[in-house]
Amino acid sequence: MQDKSFLMIPGPTPVPESVLVELARHPIGHRSKEFSDIFMSCTEDLKWLAKTKDSDAFIYTASGTGAMEAAISNIINPGDKVLSLVIGVFGKRFSQIAQIYGADVEVMNVEMGKIIDPKALEERLGKDSKKEIKAVTVTHSETSTGAANDLERIAKIVKTHGALLLVDAVTSLGCMNLDIDGWGLDVVISGSQKGFMIPPGLSFIYVSPKAWEVNKKAKAPRFYFDFARHKKSLAEETTPWTPNVSLVCVLKKAFDMMKKEGLENIFSRHKRLRDNLRSGMKELGLKLLVEVDKDASCAITSIYPPEGVSVPDIRSAYKKDWDITVANGQDILKDKIFRIGHLGFVSDRDIEMTLAVTQKIFAKLRKN
Amino acid sequence: MQDKSFLMIPGPTPVPESVLVELARHPIGHRSKEFSDIFMSCTEDLKWLAKTKDSDAFIYTASGTGAMEAAISNIINPGDKVLSLVIGVFGKRFSQIAQIYGADVEVMNVEMGKIIDPKALEERLGKDSKKEIKAVTVTHSETSTGAANDLERIAKIVKTHGALLLVDAVTSLGCMNLDIDGWGLDVVISGSQKGFMIPPGLSFIYVSPKAWEVNKKAKAPRFYFDFARHKKSLAEETTPWTPNVSLVCVLKKAFDMMKKEGLENIFSRHKRLRDNLRSGMKELGLKLLVEVDKDASCAITSIYPPEGVSVPDIRSAYKKDWDITVANGQDILKDKIFRIGHLGFVSDRDIEMTLAVTQKIFAKLRKN
Numbered sequence: 173m174q175d176k177s178f179l180m181i182p183g184p185t186p187v188p189e190s191v192l193v194e195l196a197r198h199p200i201g202h203r204s205k206e207f208s209d210i211f212m213s214c215t216e217d218l219k220w221l222a223k224t225k226d227s228d229a230f231i232y233t234a235s236g237t238g239a240m241e242a243a244i245s246n247i248i249n250p251g252d253k254v255l256s257l258v259i260g261v262f263g264k265r266f267s268q269i270a271q272i273y274g275a276d277v278e279v280m281n282v283e284m285g286k287i288i289d290p291k292a293l294e295e296r297l298g299k300d301s302k303k304e305i306k307a308v309t310v311t312h313s314e315t316s317t318g319a320a321n322d323l324e325r326i327a328k329i330v331k332t333h334g335a336l337l338l339v340d341a342v343t344s345l346g347c348m349n350l351d352i353d354g355w356g357l358d359v360v361i362s363g364s365q366k367g368f369m370i371p372p373g374l375s376f377i378y379v380s381p382k383a384w385e386v387n388k389k390a391k392a393p394r395f396y397f398d399f400a401r402h403k404k405s406l407a408e409e410t411t412p413w414t415p416n417v418s419l420v421c422v423l424k425k426a427f428d429m430m431k432k433e434g435l436e437n438i439f440s441r442h443k444r445l446r447d448n449l450r451s452g453m454k455e456l457g458l459k460l461l462v463e464v465d466k467d468a469s470c471a472i473t474s475i476y477p478p479e480g481v482s483v484p485d486i487r488s489a490y491k492k493d494w495d496i497t498v499a500n501g502q503d504i505l506k507d508k509i510f511r512i513g514h515l516g517f518v519s520d521r522d523i524e525m526t527l528a529v530t531q532k533i534f535a536k537l538r539k540n
Numbered sequence: 541m542q543d544k545s546f547l548m549i550p551g552p553t554p555v556p557e558s559v560l561v562e563l564a565r566h567p568i569g570h571r572s573k574e575f576s577d578i579f580m581s582c583t584e585d586l587k588w589l590a591k592t593k594d595s596d597a598f599i600y601t602a603s604g605t606g607a608m609e610a611a612i613s614n615i616i617n618p619g620d621k622v623l624s625l626v627i628g629v630f631g632k633r634f635s636q637i638a639q640i641y642g643a644d645v646e647v648m649n650v651e652m653g654k655i656i657d658p659k660a661l662e663e664r665l666g667k668d669s670k671k672e673i674k675a676v677t678v679t680h681s682e683t684s685t686g687a688a689n690d691l692e693r694i695a696k697i698v699k700t701h702g703a704l705l706l707v708d709a710v711t712s713l714g715c716m717n718l719d720i721d722g723w724g725l726d727v728v729i730s731g732s733q734k735g736f737m738i739p740p741g742l743s744f745i746y747v748s749p750k751a752w753e754v755n756k757k758a759k760a761p762r763f764y765f766d767f768a769r770h771k772k773s774l775a776e777e778t779t780p781w782t783p784n785v786s787l788v789c790v791l792k793k794a795f796d797m798m799k800k801e802g803l804e805n806i807f808s809r810h811k812r813l814r815d816n817l818r819s820g821m822k823e824l825g826l827k828l829l830v831e832v833d834k835d836a837s838c839a840i841t842s843i844y845p846p847e848g849v850s851v852p853d854i855r856s857a858y859k860k861d862w863d864i865t866v867a868n869g870q871d872i873l874k875d876k877i878f879r880i881g882h883l884g885f886v887s888d889r890d891i892e893m894t895l896a897v898t899q900k901i902f903a904k905l906r907k908n
Contacts, residue, residue: 177566184567184785195786196564198545199552199739201865233741234602237781238764245761273761365782371567373601373741373784392761393613393641396606413605414733416741416784417552418563497569 173495180490180526181499182315182343182472182513183365184372188429191370191422199417207417208409210424215406217427218376221435222345222360224352227378230402231423233416236342236363239375241269242397243309243338243359247383249391250274252306255296255335257281257288257326261316261502266309266340273392278305284505285317285461285474290325297333306386307336307358313344313469316502318511319462320348320469327355336386342366343471345376346430347442347515358383364419367438367471369426369516374419379403442470445514445523449473452527456534461509471515474501476508481537483507489533496529541863548858548894549867550683550711550840550881551733552740556797559738559790567785575785576777578792583774585795586744589803590713590728592720595746598770599791601784604710604731607743609637610765611677611706611727615751617759618642620674623664623703625649625656625694629684629870634677634708641760646673652685652873653829653842658693665701674754675704675726681712681837684870686879687830688712688837695723704754710734711839713744714798715810715883726751732787734839735806737794737884741787747771810838813882813891817841820895824902829877839883842869844876849905851875857901864897 179186200207211231218229232239248254248270256267258281271277280296282288288310297305308330313320323339330337336358341350345360346367352360358380365372379387379399387399395401396413405412430438446468450460453475461474477483483500487510490496499511514523547554568575579599586597600607616622616638624635626649639645648664650656656678665673676698681688691707698705704726709718713728714735720728726748733740747755747767755767763769764781773780798806814836818828821843829842845851851868855878858864867879882891 177568179566179569181569181571183782184569187566192564192566196560198555198560199547199733200545201547201549201552201867202740203549203867204865234606234764235782235784238602238606241763269763272763363782365567371784371786372570372782373787395609395637395640396602396765414551414603414731414740416603416739416787418739419741419784497572499571 176495178496180496180512180514182511182515183363185365185369185513185516186518187371188369188426188517190429191425194422194425195418197421200421202414202417203410210421211411212409214420214423214427217431221430222350222352222378223354224378227352227380228403228406230377230406231411231415231420232375232377232397233373233413234375235372236361236375237265238397239361239363239377240266240340242377243361244269244273245392245394245397246387246390246399247307247336247338247359248273248275249389251276253278253304255280255305255308257293257308257310257321259287259311259317259319259321260284260314262314262340262342263311266311270309285319285463287319287321287467288326290322290329293326294329297329300333303334305333305335307338309338311340312350313348313471315343315472316505317461318469318472318474319467320344323350324355327357331356336383343469343515346438347471349439352378352380364423367516368423369429370419370422373416374423442515444520445518446470446473448520448523449512449514449526452523453530456527456531472511472513474509474511477510478534478538481534483510485537486510486533489537490529493533494529544863546864548864548880548882550879550883551731553733553737553881553884554886555739556737556794556885558797559793562790562793563786565789568789570782570785571778578789579779580777582788582791582795585799589798590718590720590746591722592746595720595748596771596774598745598774599779599783599788600743600745600765601741601781602743603740604729604743605633606765607729607731607745608634608708610745611729612637612641613760613762613765614755614758614767615675615704615706615727616641616643617757619644621646621672623648623673623676625661625676625678625689627655627679627685627687627689628652628682630682630708630710631679634679638677653687653831655687655689655835656694658690658697661694662697665697668701671702673701673703675706677706679708680718681716681839683711683840684873685829686837686840686842687835688716691718692723695725699724704751711837711883714806715839717807720746720748732791735884736791737797738787738790741784742791810883812888813886814838814841816888816891817880817882817894820891821898824895824899840879840881842877842879845878846902846906849902851878853905854878854901857905858897861901862897
């Protein structure tokens with residue numbers, strides 16, 4: 173049905189009406205006082221969301237992958253030893269970018285759907301008595317599987333070792349608790365089309381004082397994403413290059429909504445959406461990729477199709493019969509699982525609807 | 541007056557109603573057939589706009605500076621000799637990025653408001669008998685001054701020499717004729733908030749077959765802006781990373797308008813806006829930074845304030861009394877000139893209004 177499309181993919185996500193209405197306004201000038209005020213308000217709200225006073229927060233006009241590259245290019249020098257914790261496609265991308273920038277990358281990986289065992293990490297870092305490992309890359313919530321690492325524990329272990337911790341929080345920030353100052357995260361990235369409830373086009377990056385120290389010696393050529401250039405402009409309450417002014421303006425609207433809901437309510441809502449979707453899918457007899465409940469991301473759930481039913485048929489049924497877009501698996505999980513995003517502007521009603529629709533879909537597909 | 545703001549800066553520019561209305565729609569999934577169709581249509585229209593069949597056209601979620609960095613990082617290796625033709629702030633930025641990527645940069649520059657003398661370029665390249673100069677960077681329309689180089693003639697000279705020509709067409713594309721295949725341009729960049737009439741957040745880059753040959757040997761670390769990754773995805777009718785889907789969808793709307801108006805009409809409209817604004821300002825007794833009419837950009841005009849009147853006072857009068865935002869000068873021209881953008885969604889009526897308002901402003905300011 174026209175205009176009834178509903179996105180249940182892990183970004184872009186549904187967008188609140190007040191954001192859409194704001195998007196339809198004429199852009200304002202990016203060197204105006206009006207824009208500076210909105211931009212600085214968003215910068216402060218970014219710090220509130222990730223619980224940091226010590227880190228700087230920058231807004232890039234780019235998608236999350238741009239911020240991921242920035243986390244590497246502003247920190248890593250050729251030959252630096254990097255330990256990449258890989259639990260899926262996006263963790264792999266982080267390690268790949270580190271390799272492209274000349275890092276000596278060691279990958280610790282697990283089966284898709286599992287998370288990093290903190291004890292294995294502790295053991296590995298414990299062996300690095302010469303402190304050769306300069307940085308650890310980790311994915312908080314892995315979009316390709318729906319598994320979520322125990323970031324707090326990982327951070328504690330990495331802190332004890334002394335390496336920098338670079339965190340992909342693209343699908344976790346704004347959905348799951350993340351405490352930059354409390355946990356000691358050094359570089360954290362995220363993207364607008366996720367927990368932030370606005371369209372894609374902006375990404376966010378946080379830089380800790382410890383990361384700034386390392387950044388001083390970073391030699392990779394860089395310009396657009398250069399931390400120092402963004403910091404210099406931030407001190408002048410602006411951006412170094414023309415930002416996506418429309419998205420920054422709607423980001424403020426989204427933050428207003430988030431602050432009204434409150435951080436703890438946002439996190440508990442996402443946890444409830446996850447728990448209800450997982451238990452509902454299990455009741456429908458479906459198997460989940462992430463088996464252990466506490467290892468499951470609050471942003472996205474990966475589901476195996478029932479025996480004899482194909483993922484393309486399932487996605488097609490959601491789309492054609494119910495106007496719902498769900499995601500396929502990625503990489504080796506393509507056509508093996510389907511993924512339902514439940515991050516950002518998603519309510520309990522949406523999960524109930526999804527379960528009701530899913531029941532109808534499988535009743536029909538199993539019959540055929 | 542609320543909601544009456546009118547931008548006459550060189551981007552962001554005014555945005556047509558049909559674009560604003562489209563912006564207010566829910567984003568669609570970026571891996572959908574629906575999005576692929578829109579994306580491929582925009583890619584084709586980009587090629588139409590810059591008159592190329594041979595070059596690839598990519599859409600980046602980034603501002604023009606990101607595309608400028610891409611033009612360097614995908615082409616230039618450390619030690620490569622680059623000749624940068626600098627007529628203002630953005631030409632300087634191009635040379636600066638080349639330096640950051642390790643190029644041996646030679647700058648040919650002129651006074652702000654002037655353009656590159658093709659004969660001087662011919663002479664310089666003529667002396668390079670060993671063909672050591674690998675690439676020439678040039679700004680078509682220099683946003684900081686409102687001067688526009690004779691790109692066709694420059695391209696001819698560079699082609700005779702054999703170097704690659706990297707072109708900043710951020711404020712010229714969609715305003716002034718630019719013929720990639722006909723003139724032999726190798727890498728051309730532009731941005732969405734200019735002649736394209738949509739908000740900032742996308743940039744565009746064209747890559748010629750000759751540039752692809754050089755790209756094969758480019759060694760700088762790069763990922764987000766990497767030509768090859770974008771080309772691989774383009775073959776699959778998609779983008780390598782999540783694009784700003786909303787802006788790509790409205791870009792299609794803007795292209796529909798541009799195709800309806802027709803390329804020659806677009807160019808002649810911009811030329812008329814420039815000519816009328818320039819002659820009107822001269823009639824008001826104001827001096828223009830770009831003295832020679834044919835050297836003036838069709839996108840932006842830089843104007844000296846009358847003796848005894850300050851640029852901040854002028855900008856404040858436009859803003860407070862008339863709800864019009866005009867730009868200050870940049871760099872050494874700050875507070876020395878003010879700049880009026882007339883690119884994109886600007887009509888003859890807007891120029892008449894601007895001249896009428898300008899007359900009132902100076903009548904008042906001169907009296908004080």
